Amino acid sequence: MHPEVIIHNSVSLDHAVTGFEVDLSQHYGALLAFEPGAVLAGSTTAKTGIELFMDITLPEAEADRHRPEARPDDRRPICVIVDSRGVLKGLLHFYRNMEHTKDVVVLVSETTPSDYLDYLREREYPFIRCGRERVDLRGALRELGERFGISRVVSDSGPELNNVLIREGLADTISLIVHPVIAGEGEKKLFDKAGGRTALEPEKAVPMEHGAVHLVYTVKKE
Structure with missing residues (x-):
């Protein structure tokens, strides 16, 4: 389920x-x-949010390259972004630093560019690879629930x-x-x-x- x-x-x-x-x-x-x-967003919405509400010239800091330490008492949702094309390469640190979310998980597909997958691995972003050319949302959401214990997802997207x-x-x-x-x-x-x-x-x-x-x-x- x-x-x-x-x-x-x-x-x-x-x-x-x-x-x-x-x-x-x-x-x-x-x-x-x-x-x-979890709060779910598409890559276009996520990128638009950065462009509209954040300083897009803000560089990635060394701390941004590492997954934040998990705290059992942290009740904030995780941010889940659908990005099979790698639109947010070089920009995910903006979401890693958001006040109201505790982690970032990326949903990708089998055709996601390899350099984007390397970017995710190097910076310790968890990702779920599901679907051939596009993300299989049904399968990805099921895995999200199983791997991260998520029972409720709110889509905040376009x-x-x-x-x-x-x-x-x-x-x-x-x-x-x-x-x-x-x-x-x-x-x-x-x-x-x-x-x-x-x-x-x-x-x-x-x-x-x-x-x-x-x-x-x-x-x-x-």
Whole structure:
């Protein structure tokens, strides 16, 4: 069995993930309230986060080349990044230093460049290799649970990864913070390529500050 998977995102009223200002405090407060064992992101989202919110010129320090010491009392989630193409080569130290995560695990495939795998090994980043040309998310999440004892994963990513989670029937819950704005045409929309019809069961709708509403749905499994 793979871990429980929760898709979490902040969207506009027309389900755009771009074109409006996200309240990061609201977003991550709601995410961490799920008490995930792991937070999942795609490489594009991860790289965009570095470019938008971090000093990308910050060099890698010697301490960044080593896996942090595990503490039994550390309840922070691990950061899990899907990166079969090696997009984050030279950049993973930004996520190793994040305050709200305790470790970084990378999901790769059989066609992941060998120099990227060397980069991961040299810097002691654990990785799961599953899938031929792309990461087999079902298999990778199952191994994540078995190797790291993860029972709940929250996806904090963009449309591409979340669409796969829906299409492959991996998502159990959808959590959306809906902002009171219509982003309009030309913006990235969540679930634009999620496949056929997916039935949902509403769990809660909680008003938040600045007119946002936190909606949580259970995904009905056939």
